[in-house]
Amino acid sequence: MSLQRILLLGSGGREHALAWKLSRSKRCGQLFIGPGNAGTSECGTNVPLNPLDFPSVADFVLKNQIDMVVVGPEEPLVRGIWDYFHERAELQHIPVIGPSKAGAVMEGSKAWSKQFMERHSIPTAAYREFSATEIEEGVKYLKQHSLPIVLKADGLAAGKGVIIAKSHKEAVREFREMLGGKFGESSSRVVVEQFLSGIEFSVFVLTDGKNYKILPEAKDYKRIGEKDKGPNTGGMGAVSPVPFVDQTMWEKVETRIIQPTVNGLRKEKIVYKGFIFFGLIEVNGEPFVIEYNCRMGDPETEVVMPRLKNDLVTLFEKCAKGSLGRVKINVDRKTAATVFLVSGGYPGDYEKGKVISGLDQVKGSVAFHAGTTINAKGEVVTNGGRVIALTSFGKDIPSAVRKSKRNAKAINYEGKYFRRDIGKDLMLDA
Ligand code: AMP
Ligand code: GLY
Numbered sequence: 001m002s003l004q005r006i007l008l009l010g011s012g013g014r015e016h017a018l019a020w021k022l023s024r025s026k027r028c029g030q031l032f033i034g035p036g037n038a039g040t041s042e043c044g045t046n047v048p049l050n051p052l053d054f055p056s057v058a059d060f061v062l063k064n065q066i067d068m069v070v071v072g073p074e075e076p077l078v079r080g081i082w083d084y085f086h087e088r089a090e091l092q093h094i095p096v097i098g099p100s101k102a103g104a105v106m107e108g109s110k111a112w113s114k115q116f117m118e119r120h121s122i123p124t125a126a127y128r129e130f131s132a133t134e135i136e137e138g139v140k141y142l143k144q145h146s147l148p149i150v151l152k153a154d155g156l157a158a159g160k161g162v163i164i165a166k167s168h169k170e171a172v173r174e175f176r177e178m179l180g181g182k183f184g185e186s187s188s189r190v191v192v193e194q195f196l197s198g199i200e201f202s203v204f205v206l207t208d209g210k211n212y213k214i215l216p217e218a219k220d221y222k223r224i225g226e227k228d229k230g231p232n233t234g235g236m237g238a239v240s241p242v243p244f245v246d247q248t249m250w251e252k253v254e255t256r257i258i259q260p261t262v263n264g265l266r267k268e269k270i271v272y273k274g275f276i277f278f279g280l281i282e283v284n285g286e287p288f289v290i291e292y293n294c295r296m297g298d299p300e301t302e303v304v305m306p307r308l309k310n311d312l313v314t315l316f317e318k319c320a321k322g323s324l325g326r327v328k329i330n331v332d333r334k335t336a337a338t339v340f341l342v343s344g345g346y347p348g349d350y351e352k353g354k355v356i357s358g359l360d361q362v363k364g365s366v367a368f369h370a371g372t373t374i375n376a377k378g379e380v381v382t383n384g385g386r387v388i389a390l391t392s393f394g395k396d397i398p399s400a401v402r403k404s405k406r407n408a409k410a411i412n413y414e415g416k417y418f419r420r421d422i423g424k425d426l427m428l429d430a
Contacts (some may be wrong), residue, residue, distance in 0.1 A: 003029030009051040010072025013370035014298035019043035027313035039369025071098035078108035095320030103272035106292040120264035150193040155186030198283035218300040237422030239302040303336040335399035340356040344415025346385035
């Protein structure tokens with residue numbers, strides 16, 4: 001049994017959860033995280049790499065005899081890190097877990113993903129796309145569109161590219177601004193979409209391009225305020241499993257969404273060996289795709305990885321080799337919940353560098369770090385908007401959330417804020 005030398009790229013809570021899971025594998029020899037955060041340094045060795053600087057990543061991989069590269073965030077994938085490794089002879093034998101550039105376009109272009117869903121009859125909201133040469137046609141279309149109207153910048157826009165306009169006036173203004181370059185190249189095309197009203201959940205698969213394995217589903221909480229009020233964030237908490245995703249719903253999701261997606265990619269000869277994240281919405285008992293992502297979710301990974309019982313290194317090896325077919329996924333039946341501690345002012349302006357105390361007081365939860373770093377004095381300090389995700393297990397949602405909230409009170413830094421209502425909307429069992 002050869003031990004693997006693994007490089008994980010990224011620096012968020014998702015990467016700490018992946019690093020934590022990889023480091024628990026008996027197949028993991030040495031784990032490097034580039035660049036990582038204060039938490040990932042407890043699972044392996046942080047290395048000062050920029051995941052978008054492919055030549056430097058490749059250099060590190062060759063010098064350190066890395067056997068496998070795992071890509072956490074979307075941007076290196078959308079920019080083609082898989083292809084970069086594939087095209088260089090000395091790197092070709094090193095598996096990169098994540099799709100090729102042609103696969104990452106599922107997340108990199110909303111217009112592409114809508115066309116893909118149309119080609120493969122995958123249920124999603126009705127839409128039209130417009131480019132800068134079609135502004136007046138688009139405005140006409142918007143004026144007769146039912147409200148609210150969903151406008152999406154085509155490309156990556158750091159989670160800010162979706163606008164739900166409540167009036168025609170707002171829709172037209174946003175539409176003009178987007179096509180006028182509000183998000184640069186990302187909004188050179190805009191998707192106008194029918195608004196779907198329902199409850200969202202996240203489904204994940206790991207695919208080797210032919211076979212796929214379904215991981216535990218999750219629900220994340222995107223808004224800053226309780227009862228889902230206020231602006232969107234990178235995610236304030238998550239729970240897994242999601243009680244309303246029952247057997248009937250799973251069958252619909254698998255046959256109408258997962259299978260046609262994986263088969264569609266294969267038929268279109270798109271190389272995809274990695275995670276697919278399906279952002280779904282249930283509307284009157286029927287699942288629709290809101291979006292695809294080419295990576296795991298954050299904060300969903302912080303509840304999915306703890307529930308996954310399989311050895312993650314083995315799963316990745318099989319993914320790279322195309323032999324996921326015989327794998328059986330084993331999942332802990334307990335409920336996992338995560339509560340995110342964020343910086344005061346987030347998602348608006350906030351300060352960094354606040355000393356974090358009480359991490360050693362955490363009991364019964366795992367503290368996954370996101371925006372943290374170690375300062376010159378060796379102290380763990382805040383380094384981003386979302387700081388620490390506290391994940392706990394419980395027999396149900398209330399008991400898991402209770403543990404995370406108890407530990408949330410034990411950790412302190414100036415400006416700390418967290419939502420106290422994570423999972424509350426799902427507490428059928430409360
Ligand atoms: P996206 O970046 O596509 O995930 O969109 C961000 C968020 O906007 C989603 O998580 C939904 O909450 C919301 N959203 C996107 N598309 C729609 C839609 N067609 N109907 C209702 N809400 C939507
Ligand atoms: N939690 C949503 C995302 O990772 O995009």
